[in-house]
Amino acid sequence: MLRICSWFVLALGLAGAALADSIDGTLRVVDGDTVDVAGVRVRLHGIDAPERDQPCTTLSGQNWACGDWVTRRVHDLFDGRAARCTPLDVDRYGRTVARCTVGQRDMGQVLVQEGLAYAYRKYSMAYDLDEKAAVIADRGIHGFIMDSPARYRLTRIEGRSAPDPDCRIKGNINADGVRIYHLPGQAFYERTGIRPEKGERWFCSEAQARASGWRPARR
Template identity: 30%
Template sequence: MRLKLIPALLAASLLTGCGSDHAERPQVPASGQAPASSYGADKNSAPPVSGKGYETDQLDIAKAPVQLVRAVDGDTIRVEWQGQEENVRFLLIDTPETSHPQLGVQPYGPEAKDFTARMVEEADLLELEFDIGPNRDKYGRLLAYVYADGVMVQEALLHEGLARVAYIYPPNVRYVDKFNGLQQDSRNEAQGIWSVENYAQEDGFYPEHFDDTAAAEAEEPASKATPAEDKTPANGCSIKGNINSKGDKIYHTPESRYYDATDPEAWFCSEQEAEAAGFRAPKS
């Protein structure tokens, strides 16, 4: 079974021979595990398309078929093209890294790579479309829009929240308006990279925001108290003991960040008493 073709995703393709084969383009550096994408799990489903209409939906440009060698990353594949093996960098998008020498593995990088690999490896027909400007970057990689059985991989990645719009260098901007629209939809729905505030930014990815959010969630109590439930015992003890969703025993003093939200499973009169019972102080 293969991914169904979507009319709005079949709109665009390739202007062969456009641009210099050796023109350089400036590059902007991008700077845990996360939930896997739902798209691709069912190979009979294709990504929904935004109801917005774009002028580029009406284009009818011939695409160039290529043979896949392998998926390199979420935004890069290796193909056989014109008798040679070439790396293809996806135009106008950026996905988190999986093997960068300095940045290492970034959150949602493995998901983006797996997503792209699933699309291109399962496709009967893999095609490239160049834009009207240079078709190579300064590293010699081809710059193209990539289609797997007629579905543009860039659009699918943006729809799933596994890529951000990036590297916008005119005149290679044919689909930038549509890409921005798809990105905004994913952002509004907090999909993928947009599920953690400030992780994906205009100049790259910032895992420290991802780590801060994950740490805060780990410290948040598993149960929340309502004012009616939250009654201090008659003995005056005010330290709340709670067991969170991960099974961690954490105590909260009245100064703790989550004190008011905590539904206590135990009360303690001192921090020493809480620690003796196996509870620890929160990390934040």
């Protein structure tokens, strides 16, 4: 029994040592908060950027592809540059969660300061003040109307997700292929079913539905 415990402690120590090693190499941007460095897929610690397909709405009501815009901005800032990443954890998708520096600058902090990502307070408060400053300045994504990336992931159709209790707007596609959203209380809300396999989905806000290409039901 003592021998087994000793082996387990040794294994934990070796895993911790491996995790502590830095990852150095040329950085390739995957999306707003995910990069490849030296062949390792890295999820940046402490931030959460819009998903690549995530829409938003301008204050004037114009639909905008925020997720794609963020990815392109991060690419322009960091792609192809030398990076050093310090591993902190491994997420459920097998990605290394790490804090990365490029040219002595904390990449996560830069992205939050520029309004290209949110501070992911669920996991870290490191960038809390950076986000608050970006919000005050309406910088980047803070100048748009959009759901948080976490909420968007909950409602994005992946052939498996159930609607969040707070996301009750029904995005229906009629026989002519027209995308129409129904609010609770409208005439056809109760009889409207959602078929994910047909591309139908649930929304958390009218702004999200409009930005995704759905129009409101007339009654």
